[in-house]
Amino acid sequence: MKQIILSTTFFFLCSSFVVAQEEADAILGVWESGSGKARIKIDKSGELYYGRIVWLREPKDENGKPKVDKNNPDEKLRNKPLLGYRMLKNFSFVGDKTWEDGTIYDPENGSTYSCTIEMKNKNTLDVRGFIGVSLFGRTDVWKRVTIKKRS
Amino acid sequence: MRILGVLWLSFCTVQSFAQEPDTTIVDDDYIEEDFSIYADVEIAGGGKRFCTSKVFDQSPNKLVSLGWDFQGSHTLTLDELGDSPAQDLEVQSVQGFRFGANFPVVSKTNILINLGVNYWESHYRIDNRDQHPLAQALQARALRTSGVLATVFKPLNETHFILFQGAANLSGDYFFPDFQSLNLTRYSATFIYGWKKHDRLLYGFGLTRTYRIGEANYVPVLLYNYTFPSRKWGIEAVFPARANLRRSFSSRSLAFIGYELEGQSYRMGSIQGLDGIADPELRRSELRIRATFEHSLKDFIWVSAQLGLRYNWNFNLDDGDLFRGFGDEDYALENDLTNALYFTISLNLVSP
Numbered sequence: 487m488k489q490i491i492l493s494t495t496f497f498f499l500c501s502s503f504v505v506a507q508e509e510a511d512a513i514l515g516v517w518e519s520g521s522g523k524a525r526i527k528i529d530k531s532g533e534l535y536y537g538r539i540v541w542l543r544e545p546k547d548e549n550g551k552p553k554v555d556k557n558n559p560d561e562k563l564r565n566k567p568l569l570g571y572r573m574l575k576n577f578s579f580v581g582d583k584t585w586e587d588g589t590i591y592d593p594e595n596g597s598t599y600s601c602t603i604e605m606k607n608k609n610t611l612d613v614r615g616f617i618g619v620s621l622f623g624r625t626d627v628w629k630r631v632t633i634k635k636r637s
Numbered sequence: 638m639r640i641l642g643v644l645w646l647s648f649c650t651v652q653s654f655a656q657e658p659d660t661t662i663v664d665d666d667y668i669e670e671d672f673s674i675y676a677d678v679e680i681a682g683g684g685k686r687f688c689t690s691k692v693f694d695q696s697p698n699k700l701v702s703l704g705w706d707f708q709g710s711h712t713l714t715l716d717e718l719g720d721s722p723a724q725d726l727e728v729q730s731v732q733g734f735r736f737g738a739n740f741p742v743v744s745k746t747n748i749l750i751n752l753g754v755n756y757w758e759s760h761y762r763i764d765n766r767d768q769h770p771l772a773q774a775l776q777a778r779a780l781r782t783s784g785v786l787a788t789v790f791k792p793l794n795e796t797h798f799i800l801f802q803g804a805a806n807l808s809g810d811y812f813f814p815d816f817q818s819l820n821l822t823r824y825s826a827t828f829i830y831g832w833k834k835h836d837r838l839l840y841g842f843g844l845t846r847t848y849r850i851g852e853a854n855y856v857p858v859l860l861y862n863y864t865f866p867s868r869k870w871g872i873e874a875v876f877p878a879r880a881n882l883r884r885s886f887s888s889r890s891l892a893f894i895g896y897e898l899e900g901q902s903y904r905m906g907s908i909q910g911l912d913g914i915a916d917p918e919l920r921r922s923e924l925r926i927r928a929t930f931e932h933s934l935k936d937f938i939w940v941s942a943q944l945g946l947r948y949n950w951n952f953n954l955d956d957g958d959l960f961r962g963f964g965d966e967d968y969a970l971e972n973d974l975t976n977a978l979y980f981t982i983s984l985n986l987v988s989p
Binding site for chain 2: 516518520521522523525527540541543544548557569570592594595596597599607608609610614615616617621622623624625626627629630631632633634
């Protein structure tokens with residue numbers, strides 16, 4: 487009997503962990519920003535979540551060359567390509583379909599903002615970048631995209 | 638029973654591994670790979686795409702702005718009022734604070750709603766002001782505008798959008814303990830239907846009810862925001878209210894050359910009843926032709942410096958907030974101002 491209780495408890499602990507992990511990892515995938523200008527792939531490293539640019543609607547600059555991170559405040563990084571750049575950093579899952587304590591980088595002006603991500607449904611994220619407190623911010627709605635299979 | 642426990646444990650372990658995501662461990666901020674697979678996608682769940690309200694390199698929205706406006710010396714020609722004859726008076730300066738705050742309260746892909754407040758004041762320093770009651774009122778009480786505004790940007794799809802802006806302002810020679818009646822609130826509104834052709838071009842047509850000429854009028858409006866392919870130059874215009882040619886030196890330094898028509902109708906409570914004028918409304922309107930430089934001091938704190946010529950459009954006085962339209966009814970007082978140089982400097986907290 488004791489074994490059954492122990493096993494049952496262990497089972498529920500395992501199940502809870504799996505469910506929590508599933509909820510946390512629901513953010514993984516490829517997302518399109520509200521403007522449709524960029525697609526971002528959200529990955530995980532350790533317990534933290536990151537997002538990098540994997541597609542740009544206008545991938546070339548005015549000279550026809552691949553866009554680089556020309557507005558980065560760090561001059562050494564200004565010749566780095568925008569494609570592949572990690573613009574979301576260090577997000578932790580805090581429960582209730584919310585990821586916090588991360589930052590979002592805007593390549594158009596080289597600014598980094600505090601950021602919270604809330605999953606409205608499995609295909610929609612509210613990504614709020616803000617300055618200091620959430621009031622001074624803007625929410626962008628990202629949509630999940632699925633990659634079409636190549637024939 | 639032991640077997641059952643082991644099975645459950647195995648089940649849990651298998652589940653954990655089954656849920657291990659297909660992730661890429663990111664070791665560096667910059668990753669190189671074949672990104673072409675991300676070009677051909679579809680929105681999960683069949684979502685719809687919407688256009689945004691800005692074009693590339695457009696100047697950033699100001700969440701909070703605190704500024705100082707200063708006009709240099711000029712001559713004020715006042716019409717006869719009561720016992721005071723028509724006369725010319727020297728204005729040494731007109732200056733005052735300008736505060737504005739404008740926050741997005743709803744910021745979704747399919748709708749943006751901003752709410753804001755604004756407060757402007759103009760303090761006059763006039764020589765020999767005691768010779769005319771209007772000059773006395775301008776110096777003693779100043780002109781103030783307090784208002785609220787709301788902006789709604791509603792994209793209909795990837796190309797079309799609707800823009801609505803409404804504002805309510807109280808303008809007059811009031812003090813804050815002696816506030817103006819809310820019945821004197823003046824309402825302005827703009828409705829625009831527009832197209833966002835691509836990331837560098839957005840335009841629209843509409844109608845506005847505006848006090849920018851000092852009194853209420855209804856005029857057609859053209860919204861035009863364009864960034865040239867070089868990304869160094871652009872145009873930001875809501876014609877006829879304002880138009881600017883923009884030069885982008887970087888994402889943190891912008892310069893503009895252009896104009897703005899500014900105006901309000903001010904209830905001059907302090908001269909009420911003089912010369913039989915029951916409801917004096919000072920129709921103040923200025924065309925400001927100027928050069929502006931905006932620069933990010935640090936992160937989201939921007940400084941804006943503006944230098945230009947203030948050209949008088951209207952400084953007449955009506956008895957009541959009558960609607961003249963494009964008619965030529967006489968004013969109760971026909972005043973004039975010579976032109977003046979002005980500058981405005983402001984600190985701004987800009988939007989992400």
